[in-house]
Amino acid sequence: MSQTIEELQLELRQELVKQLNLEDMIPADFNENTPLFGEGLGLDSIDSLELVVLLDRNYGIKLKDPKEGRHVFQSIRTMAEYIQKNRVQA
Amino acid sequence: MSQRVFITGFGIITSIGKNTAENVQSLLHRRCGFGELNVLDTIHGKTLPACEIKLFNAELCALAGVAEGKGYTRTALLGLIALQEAIQSASLSPAEVQQAGLLSSTTTGGIREFERHFYELMDPTQAGDFVQYTDTANPGEHGERLADAVGIKKYIATLSTACSSSANSIMQGAQLIKHGKLERAICGGTEALSRFTINGFNSLMIVDPQHCRPFDNTRKGLNLGEGAAFVVLEGEDALAKSKKQPLAELKGYGNANDAFHQTASSPEGTGAFNAMRLALDMGGIAPADVDYINAHGTATENNDLSEGFGIQKLFGDTVPLFSSTKPYTGHTLAAAGSIEAVYCLLGLQHRVVWPNLNFNEQMPELSVSPVRELKQNVTLKQMLSNSFGFGGNTSSLLIAAV
Amino acid sequence: MTGNMQYYIQGIGMISPQKTFDNQLFLDEISTYDQNVLTSVVPDFKAYINPIQLRRLSRMLRIGLASATICLRDAGIDKPDGIITATGYGFLDETEKFLREMLELKEKQLTPTHFMQGTYNALAGLEAVTIKCMGYNNTYVSKGFAFENALQDAMMHIAENETAHFLVGSYDEAASVQFIASIREHHYKTEKISNLDLFNTPTLGTIQGEGSAFFDLTGVQTDNTWCVLKDSRMVYRPETTDELAVELRQFLKENDLTLEDVDVWINGITGDATRDARLKELETRELKALPQVRYKHLSGDYCTATSFALWLGASMLKKQHIPDIVKVNGFEMPKEIRTVLSVNHYMDRNYSFQLLHRAV
Numbered sequence: 001m002s003q004t005i006e007e008l009q010l011e012l013r014q015e016l017v018k019q020l021n022l023e024d025m026i027p028a029d030f031n032e033n034t035p036l037f038g039e040g041l042g043l044d045s046i047d048s049l050e051l052v053v054l055l056d057r058n059y060g061i062k063l064k065d066p067k068e069g070r071h072v073f074q075s076i077r078t079m080a081e082y083i084q085k086n087r088v089q090a
Numbered sequence: 091m092s093q094r095v096f097i098t099g100f101g102i103i104t105s106i107g108k109n110t111a112e113n114v115q116s117l118l119h120r121r122c123g124f125g126e127l128n129v130l131d132t133i134h135g136k137t138l139p140a141c142e143i144k145l146f147n148a149e150l151c152a153l154a155g156v157a158e159g160k161g162y163t164r165t166a167l168l169g170l171i172a173l174q175e176a177i178q179s180a181s182l183s184p185a186e187v188q189q190a191g192l193l194s195s196t197t198t199g200g201i202r203e204f205e206r207h208f209y210e211l212m213d214p215t216q217a218g219d220f221v222q223y224t225d226t227a228n229p230g231e232h233g234e235r236l237a238d239a240v241g242i243k244k245y246i247a248t249l250s251t252a253c254s255s256s257a258n259s260i261m262q263g264a265q266l267i268k269h270g271k272l273e274r275a276i277c278g279g280t281e282a283l284s285r286f287t288i289n290g291f292n293s294l295m296i297v298d299p300q301h302c303r304p305f306d307n308t309r310k311g312l313n314l315g316e317g318a319a320f321v322v323l324e325g326e327d328a329l330a331k332s333k334k335q336p337l338a339e340l341k342g343y344g345n346a347n348d349a350f351h352q353t354a355s356s357p358e359g360t361g362a363f364n365a366m367r368l369a370l371d372m373g374g375i376a377p378a379d380v381d382y383i384n385a386h387g388t389a390t391e392n393n394d395l396s397e398g399f400g401i402q403k404l405f406g407d408t409v410p411l412f413s414s415t416k417p418y419t420g421h422t423l424a425a426a427g428s429i430e431a432v433y434c435l436l437g438l439q440h441r442v443v444w445p446n447l448n449f450n451e452q453m454p455e456l457s458v459s460p461v462r463e464l465k466q467n468v469t470l471k472q473m474l475s476n477s478f479g480f481g482g483n484t485s486s487l488l489i490a491a492v
Numbered sequence: 493m494t495g496n497m498q499y500y501i502q503g504i505g506m507i508s509p510q511k512t513f514d515n516q517l518f519l520d521e522i523s524t525y526d527q528n529v530l531t532s533v534v535p536d537f538k539a540y541i542n543p544i545q546l547r548r549l550s551r552m553l554r555i556g557l558a559s560a561t562i563c564l565r566d567a568g569i570d571k572p573d574g575i576i577t578a579t580g581y582g583f584l585d586e587t588e589k590f591l592r593e594m595l596e597l598k599e600k601q602l603t604p605t606h607f608m609q610g611t612y613n614a615l616a617g618l619e620a621v622t623i624k625c626m627g628y629n630n631t632y633v634s635k636g637f638a639f640e641n642a643l644q645d646a647m648m649h650i651a652e653n654e655t656a657h658f659l660v661g662s663y664d665e666a667a668s669v670q671f672i673a674s675i676r677e678h679h680y681k682t683e684k685i686s687n688l689d690l691f692n693t694p695t696l697g698t699i700q701g702e703g704s705a706f707f708d709l710t711g712v713q714t715d716n717t718w719c720v721l722k723d724s725r726m727v728y729r730p731e732t733t734d735e736l737a738v739e740l741r742q743f744l745k746e747n748d749l750t751l752e753d754v755d756v757w758i759n760g761i762t763g764d765a766t767r768d769a770r771l772k773e774l775e776t777r778e779l780k781a782l783p784q785v786r787y788k789h790l791s792g793d794y795c796t797a798t799s800f801a802l803w804l805g806a807s808m809l810k811k812q813h814i815p816d817i818v819k820v821n822g823f824e825m826p827k828e829i830r831t832v833l834s835v836n837h838y839m840d841r842n843y844s845f846q847l848l849h850r851a852v
Contacts, residue, residue: 020547020548021547021548022547024543024547025543025544025547042544044351045351045353045354046352046353046548046604046605046608049293049294049295049603049604050603050604050605052295053293053601053602053603056601057601065295066295132599133598133599133600134599197611197612201587201591204591205591205594205595208591208592208595209595211672211673212669212672212673214672214675214676221676224673224674224676224677225673225674225677227581227584227587227669227670227673228580228581228582228584228633228635229582229612229633230580230633230634230635230636230637230638230795231635233634233635234634234635234841237728238729243728243729244728245726245728246634246637246728247632247634247637247641248632248633248634248635248638249630249631249632249633249634250582250612250613250631250632250633251612251613251616251629251630251631252611252612252613252617258630262630262645265645265648266644266648269648269651271644271648285594285599286587286590286591286594286607289590289594289599289602289607290590290602290604290607290608292602293602293603293604293607294604294607294608345628345629345630346626346627346628346629347575347617347620347625347626347627347628347629348626349620349621349624349625349626350621351621352608352614352617352618352621353604353608360626361626364626479613480608480611480613480614480617481611481613481614481616481617481618481620481629481631482617482620482621482629483613483616483617483629483630
């Protein structure tokens with residue numbers, strides 16, 4: 001199974017909306033480069049923990065230190081790139 | 091209306107001792123409760139060691155003097171053991187106990203039993219021994235059970251402000267005495283380890299699989315623990331009648347909210363600063379006159395930084411001796427405030443300052459460091475005991491020698 | 493609390509199984525339920541909670557936060573001096589979610605949101621963060637006494653500083669875990685009834701209710717004052733009705749009142765044939781002649797239901813009106829309502845009295 005980065009980004013976007021209840025929150029100009037935290041989507045440290053579990057459950061990637069997440073979870077694009085590099089293929 | 095409030099007794103059970111005497115010996119000899127879990131059945135038993143009391147519930151029932159099968163949860167049993175020791179230590183008569191208030195606290199009550207029997211309890215067609223735990227998914231159940239077990243009727247309350255709970259129950263007991271509602275109050279908290287709590291804290295990624303290192307630069311999180319402690323508070327009117335000699339005075343207390351984040355403390359330690367300042371103001375004590383702080387010191391990155399800044403801001407150049415005793419007992423959550431208040435009282439009695447174990451590397455953000463070795467022959471006059479919790483709750487108790 | 497101190501209810505926010513979130517209304521529309529479980533009639537949360545916060549909040553945290561907001565707006569207060577909450581079972585739905593996930597996933601790959609939101613002080617903490625209230629903050633979880641403990645705590649603080657404002661709130665949810673587990677203890681009726689028939693059933697058990705009520709308490713009266721909260725008292729496990737009657741008379745005496753001074757009493761009976769017995773006996777012995785109102789057919793029973801009684805009493809005093817739905821037949825209701833007494837019990841274990849006066 002090979003998934004393009006675009007497909008993975010779309011999948012991540014849908015997962016994020018579902019897991020983090022973002023239905024009414026996604027701005028019109030949201031794209032793969034929009035920052036997830038801070039000024040962008042406004043996610044917080046608890047969301048970051050939810051994302052750690054999402055990586056583990058969906059892609060078999062375990063982050064040991066929540067601090068690693070800061071780099072991985074910058075945007076949908078950084079997440080997708082990290083997943084492609086590190087995912088455990090079934 | 092207002093009167094002074096004194097401490098006349100206490101009782102304690104932790105992973106380093108099932109009574110006061112055992113706790114003192116462990117504290118003196120740097121014996122910790124940290125290790126693999128073998129009483130609680132969890133997949134994390136080996137990977138996330140904690141400070142467990144190595145007694146099964148049947149043994150705790152025997153210690154507490156109650157029959158098995160009567161629905162006592164582990165939280166209630168630990169509480170009852172500490173409560174009985176506290177009553178005995180203050181030499182309260184049955185009549186005095188009946189007229190006392192009981193202010194207990196816990197974060198999860200009987201969740202340990204509830205999680206164990208969850209599927210059976212959720213199927214009303216099933217019957218068995220487990221039905222004794224039907225109503226254990228709430229924190230107040232243990233408080234009524236403790237009151238019933240020792241015969242307290244006058245006033246009961248259970249508090250739950252996460253990891254600051256039992257500091258707040260002590261504070262509230264003192265308030266009731268000051269306002270003439272009660273002559274005496276027995277206050278504290280009790281907490282049993284549970285899979286619920288271990289997994290909850292693990293999901294927040296703040297549990298260190300290694301032994302916790304409060305205020306150390308390499309700290310990676312907390313270790314959980316279990317235990318209970320109660321202190322007996324009596325007003326000066328009650329003491330005038332009984333001529334009892336108090337152990338110490340509860341000279342002040344402060345409760346504030348950090349109002350920063352549900353599970354994180356403000357980086358500047360505003361809540362910590364406010365709680366300590368309120369306690370000192372109430373006691374009319376200048377920061378320079380504080381001899382020791384039993385810090386909350388959970389060894390999470392966030393807490394120790396925030397608390398450290400709060401302490402430095404309040405005390406400036408005169409930061410007193412301070413230590414976190416959590417490497418001994420683990421973080422006993424709701425019980426931590428009363429356990430650490432008892433450790434302050436024991437320090438006072440034995441003229442010692444308990445060491446902050448596992449401290450090796452200075453945090454670069456702070457200019458102060460905790461006490462590393464047992465300090466003996468110390469004259470302690472005023473001590474603060476800090477307890478902070480999720481939800482921004484920050485509390486501090488000011489305990490003074492008499 | 494005794495003495496000359498008066499405590500004023502300056503604002504109320506109430507979300508319950510009836511449409512009580514709008515302070516302009518007073519039980520004008522009645523919701524009926526036929527499954528023995530009463531759940532809240534909720535407002536549009538967006539009017540009270542910002543969308544970033546709303547996103548992750550559980551149903552009960554939304555209810556609690558909204559009722560706190562309604563209360564502060566009603567009182568015209570931005571930031572009280574302290575926040576005190578009370579609950580019996582807390583956010584049990586959230587606790588259940590975390591627990592089920594933990595058991596089903598065998599303690600692996602768990603997310604923290606339900607764990608965090610299941611914490612008993614989550615609402616008090618969240619409210620503090622929301623309005624940046626750095627003052628006193630506490631949470632009581634003493635089952636049937638939690639709300640009474642919270643009231644007493646606030647009253648002592650106000651006695652120390654009468655201009656202080658304390659936000660005192662209750663929350664309890666009609667959680668299915670509690671419903672199922674307590675089937676064994678017959679806490680709730682096994683036969684399905686309509687909530688409005690609650691007081692006509694001869695069987696064991698009551699109906700499950702929920703709600704979140706917030707009150708702004710202070711020591712100074714203003715034009716906005718709903719009523720005076722004069723005093724509150726708890727009685728734990730009375731052994732006899734006599735004991736309860738003595739406590740009630742003493743309570744009134746300490747407040748320089750007798751039963752003749754009470755214009756209406758609020759009866760907290762639950763429709764449970766066995767557990768109501770003591771309160772019914774107290775009624776027969778002491779309170780028979782007094783005009784009476786009841787409410788648990790509207791709210792259901794829950795640990796902090798005294799807060800519904802307090803809302804009902806404050807509303808009657810402020811509006812000088814008694815809705816038909818709470819009236820008990822056979823009494824002539826007073827022309828002026830000056831003094832209201834609430835008598836409640838939870839599971840025949842936790843009894844409490846509150847005394848309210850019209851603000852004049």
